[in-house]
Amino acid sequence: RDDLCMLPGRSDSSNKGTYGKLAVIAGSRDMSGAMTFAAEAAYRMGTGLVKIYTHIDNKEIAGVRIPEAVLMCYSNKDEAEQCARDAVEWSDAILIGPGIGKGDAARSMVEYIMCEAVQTVIADADALNIISEKPDILGRHRGPVIVTPHIGEMSRLTGVAIPDIKKNILEVCKDFSMEYNVVSALKDARTCVSDGRDVYINTSGNNGMSTAGAGDVLAGIIAGLVCTGLGAYEAAKLGVYIHGLAGDMAAEKTPVGYRAGDLAEWIPAARAEVMK
Numbered sequence: 001r002d003d004l005c006m007l008p009g010r011s012d013s014s015n016k017g018t019y020g021k022l023a024v025i026a027g028s029r030d031m032s033g034a035m036t037f038a039a040e041a042a043y044r045m046g047t048g049l050v051k052i053y054t055h056i057d058n059k060e061i062a063g064v065r066i067p068e069a070v071l072m073c074y075s076n077k078d079e080a081e082q083c084a085r086d087a088v089e090w091s092d093a094i095l096i097g098p099g100i101g102k103g104d105a106a107r108s109m110v111e112y113i114m115c116e117a118v119q120t121v122i123a124d125a126d127a128l129n130i131i132s133e134k135p136d137i138l139g140r141h142r143g144p145v146i147v148t149p150h151i152g153e154m155s156r157l158t159g160v161a162i163p164d165i166k167k168n169i170l171e172v173c174k175d176f177s178m179e180y181n182v183v184s185a186l187k188d189a190r191t192c193v194s195d196g197r198d199v200y201i202n203t204s205g206n207n208g209m210s211t212a213g214a215g216d217v218l219a220g221i222i223a224g225l226v227c228t229g230l231g232a233y234e235a236a237k238l239g240v241y242i243h244g245l246a247g248d249m250a251a252e253k254t255p256v257g258y259r260a261g262d263l264a265e266w267i268p269a270a271r272a273e274v275m276k
Helices: 002-006 033-045 056-065 077-090 104-116 126-133 135-140 151-158 162-167 169-180 214-227 232-253 260-265 267-274
Strands: 021-025 049-055 070-074 093-096 120-123 145-147 183-186 192-194 199-201
Touching (some): 021 077, 021 214, 033 049, 033 056, 033 214, 033 260, 033 267, 049 077, 056 070, 077 104, 093 104, 093 214, 104 120, 104 126, 120 126, 120 214, 126 151, 145 232, 151 162, 151 183, 162 169, 169 183, 169 192, 169 199, 183 232, 192 232, 214 232, 214 260, 232 267, 260 267
Parallel strands (some): 021 049, 021 093, 049 070, 093 120, 120 145, 145 183
Antiparallel strands (some): 192 199
């Protein structure tokens, strides 16, 4: 808990620009929830400004669910590439992957972001599934990268069978991080985080968090911490801890049956708790 003093403080002399600009590239024609969970989590973590890049079909949903966010939408591959370029030019950090699918537009955005971004990139969900089909993309990154795979996604990234990952989760996490020079947050009942040298094992959280959208919330938390001033490894470690703590606080009210949206709502309380 002593490490939680690294959480960025807030200044009375500040504005939204003080706490970073986060690009959230998320959502697709058939999925909008991931976009809203990730963006809401980032805002609740303290990010100053979030810009959502998503398919045009999600425009109204984003406007209603996350009215604080700026929007840029695409309807085809060319427009998606414009979104990716804008994200690199505009943001202090980029979260890419939740719910983007694996179509041509998504693949184009992932490749551009991974190869051109110099700011910290948080790659999650479908971005990882796209990278798993073309791993050299990950090796071409120019700035810090945080990957947030669950066991199945890590299996696709490494070619290691799920049972073998579970038996050697610390080694797999550390070795993958070292090979690609990234920070890995490998999600399981006890999530482990590594920068290729050290390994952190998280112990907060509970089985009520085994619900759709919880990973999108985690990605938003980590991205928010990056935007408000933490380095990649510190953001990933503290992010998974705060994510689990929010789940523990939610479980005190509703042990089973709380949703990802409920989890996001507990983030400010969890942050306040760890800063006591």
